[in-house]
Structure formats: structure tokens, C-alpha cells
Amino acid sequence: MATGRSPTNIAVIKYWGKRDEALILPVNDSISVTLDPDHLSATTTVAVSPSFPSDRMWLNGKEISLSGGRFQSCLREIRKRAQNVEDEKKGIRIKKEDWGKLHVHIASYNNFPTAAGLASSAAGLACFVFTLGKLMNVKEDCGELSSIARQGSGSACRSIYGGFVKWCMGKNNDGSDSIAVQLADETHWNDLVIIIAVVSSKQKETSSTSGMRDSVETSPLLQYRAQTVVPERVLKMEEAIKSRNFESFARLTCADSNQFHAVCLDTSPPIFYMNDTSHRIISLVEKWNQSEGTPQVAYTFDAGPNAVLIAPNRKNATLLLQKLLYYFPPQDNDLRSYMVGDKSILSDAGLKSIEDVEALPAPAEMKTPSQKFKGDVSYFICSRLGAGPKVVTDESLALIDSVTGLPKGV
Numbered sequence: 001m002a003t004g005r006s007p008t009n010i011a012v013i014k015y016w017g018k019r020d021e022a023l024i025l026p027v028n029d030s031i032s033v034t035l036d037p038d039h040l041s042a043t044t045t046v047a048v049s050p051s052f053p054s055d056r057m058w059l060n061g062k063e064i065s066l067s068g069g070r071f072q073s074c075l076r077e078i079r080k081r082a083q084n085v086e087d088e089k090k091g092i093r094i095k096k097e098d099w100g101k102l103h104v105h106i107a108s109y110n111n112f113p114t115a116a117g118l119a120s121s122a123a124g125l126a127c128f129v130f131t132l133g134k135l136m137n138v139k140e141d142c143g144e145l146s147s148i149a150r151q152g153s154g155s156a157c158r159s160i161y162g163g164f165v166k167w168c169m170g171k172n173n174d175g176s177d178s179i180a181v182q183l184a185d186e187t188h189w190n191d192l193v194i195i196i197a198v199v200s201s202k203q204k205e206t207s208s209t210s211g212m213r214d215s216v217e218t219s220p221l222l223q224y225r226a227q228t229v230v231p232e233r234v235l236k237m238e239e240a241i242k243s244r245n246f247e248s249f250a251r252l253t254c255a256d257s258n259q260f261h262a263v264c265l266d267t268s269p270p271i272f273y274m275n276d277t278s279h280r281i282i283s284l285v286e287k288w289n290q291s292e293g294t295p296q297v298a299y300t301f302d303a304g305p306n307a308v309l310i311a312p313n314r315k316n317a318t319l320l321l322q323k324l325l326y327y328f329p330p331q332d333n334d335l336r337s338y339m340v341g342d343k344s345i346l347s348d349a350g351l352k353s354i355e356d357v358e359a360l361p362a363p364a365e366m367k368t369p370s371q372k373f374k375g376d377v378s379y380f381i382c383s384r385l386g387a388g389p390k391v392v393t394d395e396s397l398a399l400i401d402s403v404t405g406l407p408k409g410v
């Protein structure tokens, strides 16, 4: 058995549109930040046994089908690269030519909502590829692993690294140069604080896969974005990251999120991923940024209504939290469970009890401060940049029971 844990990532320059559906080759480069796996990650255990009659997978405790083309591509590509495995202590010896005949059981668990626009497919497919690779003693480097993860879900290729990551779209028809590279690791700009407003954890109506297919077929804006806007933005974003220029980073991040959602609106029929709460959060941040004359916080939204807010430091993150909690107080007055991840941000913001939230002053920059939207945010996650996939060495944390070969608790 092998167990791995992989982070999720949030794009600051978005991937939206494929030029090859089967190989998952994008129409433009994209750039993301990898989030701390303690807060948002997938954990996957892969077990192999000559007694398993077929490949099987369980996600969050429920059996799911592995017959889909994407899982099959990843399994095939990893199996192709499998090597001899020898563990004298455990008496295990698997020859590389035997991997083709052996079946695997895979159990995975996400520590955050699945299919809700928080990039569970990115963490999940990266973890699938990474952990299978560990079990089968695959020697390929991260670039090669990223190109396999890409065939599971495009954004998954960026979760093979920590920190700041670029997915280079590549030119080759076989996808060999469509790989992710690390721009900087998670320590490069570690002042950044990430606050996610989970607006809805329900499954969304339009998957990223079908949404971007419709956009490629119908949106003229997508063509302009891919050919003209993104190439220039990617260069500027790389520069902003390199020099830790938050002003430029924030402007590019917000503009790119807005253009991605504009492409969704430009699609026929139009796709709506954001809702009124998402729009209110954008307005709150825009007004604050405008009143200060320079960006205090950046926002970005993936294929769902959840807001990902990036603050340059703890100070701005606490100011942001005060503004957010003024408008979106917890439905059941339970402040501790309203903040997931790094809960210490609450005390840093002077918010120890619900009374502290009720006493918050209205943000001065807002025109209609009196209206509040209790219950419109399910909860917040406070996180930071994180590292790439890791092997979980503590065998007691494996998700599969080594005796039964089935997920624990099933």
C-alpha cells in the first residue's frame, strides 16, 4: 500500500478551454497558487494484491466507477512506467512486467467539499497519479507526473507542485510539452493569507469540463482572451510573483477572474457560476481597494460561487475578515465553527465571540452599510500557500485496511 496527500490549487490566471479534449490540452497557459494541504487536500491510499479481481475506487467512503476515460488514462500511463518493487522486510517482490496483471484498490478522501468549485478534481487527480506512482515505484520527475495528472483533470497538473505554478500549454499535438512547472516555492512569498468564503457547498450545475467545452464552441471572447490577453498577462503575473509586487498581482488576479466569468456569460447558453453573494463580495473588495487607492486584497472565483480572497499580509487579512463578518455574520451565532483552517485569524481580528462580531462597525467605504446578509456564507476557510504532494508515512493513516483490502469502515 502507499498513501499520499495532495493539495488543491487556485488559479490566478485561469485555464478555460481545451484545444484537445482527449489529451486535455489547454488553449492558454495558466498560473495558480497551491494551498496548504492541512486545510484543503485529498488523501489517497492505493493497495495492490494478487487477490484483487479488478481495479476499484472509493471516494469519500462511496464506491465510484473507475471506467471513465480520465481515470483509465492515468492508470495506463502510470502502469506503463511501473518499476520493480522490493521490500525485504515485508517480503514483497513485484516485477515491473507484473504490474499489468495486478489490480489496485484506491480509497480517497477530501478534507473539503467535493465538486463545489474548490478544485477537488485538481487535488484528487494529482493525488491519484502521485500515489499510484509511489506504489509502482515510478521514477519519472514532477514534470512528467504533471502531464499524466493533466490527463485526469487539467488543473490537476498544477497540484503536483507547491507554491506558485505555471501550466505551460505547449505546442505539440501529442501533449508532450503541456506540463506544469514551479515558478516559486511556498516560502517565496509567505506573507500571503488566503481566505475562502464558502458560499455554497452544493454540487454545481455545470461542470468545468462541459462549461469550457461550450465556451470554446460559442464564445468569441474566449478566442480573444486565449490569443491576445492571457499571453501578456502571464508574463506580467510571473514578474509580479518574482518581485512580490502585490499591487500588480492583485490587479491581474481580479481582472483574470472577471474575464473568465465574462467568457462564461459570453457562452451560449450563458453559464452563471457566481451568485449575488459572490457579487457582494466583489463589490466590498473593489470599494475598499478604491478607497485606499491601491489593492488591499485580491479576489478570484473558479467555476462556482465561492470567493477566494488573497491578502498581502496578516493585517489586511484581519481587516478583510472584519468587513466580511460585518456583512455575513454566522447563521447560528457559532463563531468557532464558522472559521475553518487557521482559526487564529479570528483572535487576530479581535473577534473572540459573537458579541465582537455584532459590535463591528460598518465599513466606512460602503454606501449601504446597514444591510446584512446573515446565512449567505456557509463558512470561511483561512489558509496560506502550501507544499506539493507528500507521502504519508504513518501507516495507521492509510485509508485501506491491510487485512481486508477494503476502505476502513466499509
Ligand SMILES: Nc1ncnc2c1ncn2[C@@H]1O[C@H](COP(=O)(O)OP(=O)(O)OP(=O)(O)O)[C@@H](O)[C@H]1O
Residues within 6 Å of the ligand: 042, 043, 059, 108, 109, 110, 113, 114, 115, 116, 117, 118, 119, 120, 121, 122, 123, 124, 125, 127, 128, 155, 207, 208, 209, 302, 303, 304
Ligand atoms: N479525491 C479524489 N480522488 C479522485 N477523484 C476525485 C477526488 N475528488 C474529486 N474527484 C473527481 O473530481 C470530480 C469533481 O470535479 P469538478 O470539476 O466537478 O469539481 P471541483 O474540482 O470541485 O471544482 P472546480 O474544478 O470547478 O473548481 C469528482 O466527481 C471526481 O470524479
Ligand SMILES: C[C@@](O)(CCOP(=O)(O)OP(=O)(O)O)CC(=O)O
Residues within 6 Å of the ligand: 010, 011, 013, 014, 015, 016, 024, 030, 119, 121, 122, 152, 153, 154, 155, 156, 208, 209, 210, 302, 303
Ligand atoms: C475554473 C477553473 O478552475 C477550471 C478548472 O477546470 P478543470 O481542471 O476542473 O477541468 P477539466 O480539465 O475538464 O477537468 C480554472 C483553473 O483552475 O485554471
